[in-house]
Amino acid sequence: MAILIDENTRVLVQGITGREGRVRTKLMKEYGTCLVGGVTPGRGGEEVEGVPVFDSVEEAIETQGPVDVSVIFVPASLVKEAALEGLAAGIKMCVLIPDRVPIYDLLEILEMAASKRAHCLGPNTLGLVSPGKALVGMIGGRAERARQWFRSGPVGVCSRSGGMTSAISYYLTEAGLGQSSIVHVGGDAVVGLGHPEIVAIFENDPQTEIITLFGEIGTTQEERVADLVKQGKITKPIVAYLGGKAAKSGTRFSHAGAIIEGGRGSYETKKRCLEEAGVKVVDSIFDFPREVKKRLKTI
DSSP states (O other): OOSSOOTTOEEEEETTTSHHHHHHHHHHHHHTOEEEEEEOTTOTTOEETTEEEESSHHHHHHHHOOOSEEEEOSOGGGHHHHHHHHHHTTOSEEEEOOSOOOHHHHHHHHHHHHHTTOEEEOSSOOEEEETTTEEEESTTSSHHHHHHHOOEEEEEEEESOHHHHHHHHHHHHHTTOOEEEEEEOOSSSSOSSOHHHHHHHHHTOSSOOEEEEEEESSSSHHHHHHHHHHTTSOOSOEEEEEEOTTOOTTOBOSSTTOBOBTTBTOHHHHHHHHHHTTOEEOSSGGGHHHHHHHHHTTO
16 A cells, blocks of 8 residues: 555646746656646647647546646746546546745635645645656655665655655665655645644555654644544654754744744744644654654564
8 A cells, every 4th residue: 555646646747848847747757657648738739749639627537538647847926726537537636746826825725625635735846756667756866866765664754854765775775674655745835735634544544564754843743633633533653853943933844834932833833732642753854764664663
């Protein structure tokens, strides 16, 4: 098993003829993702890496059949239009790659997704991988590297940092610990599927035995994960790392979503909440393999 995507997931690329769309289409196709088509208005009839291009999402679905996931590579100002088009056509998950998506645009997207019982990952996400099955987005950069760095196994990876998503997975693989799925939730202050939602999905995944979480200052995502553990809704062991330990109140750290105000979203608050819930918080990402192995032995 895996979460959100697998070898049978049918993926559409919106913005496929742009620079990023072309490069990432090559990555996803070479990895083995089931790409059924792409969309760029006015470019219908073309092909990108052998993937047919259509003028609209509706046309792509009428021609190619059902689509499960749309991955969006368009400028931030056009993300709302693309996402709403995909959701209106019945697509159940949109992966919003761009950063700097206007907050009110995102709120409108999330409202429509909720009304359609659909999901959005991102914005400002590198995407997700179910090792050996499918890759949606731009994680790994090249298919060959993604196959080397990510291996199938029992560890779920959930991260707010794109770079750390790949790094943690790489160190786990080097230690012989494969991953069930790897998810970059995105670095913005407001995202669709955040840590609490992804951890809850991992909880119900038979392949996932343990969850690794890369958190950071800003927002209350990690505190909400702790609440789920305390409530007994998450029973699988979690190993976490928190970035931004030295940041002071009012400081932005790396991502738009990593800014603390007063006592909310601080490193200390997050660490305390997670540890009180029984989550192991490590001091370095290099500690993940050792702590994961230790906890796998006790399951």
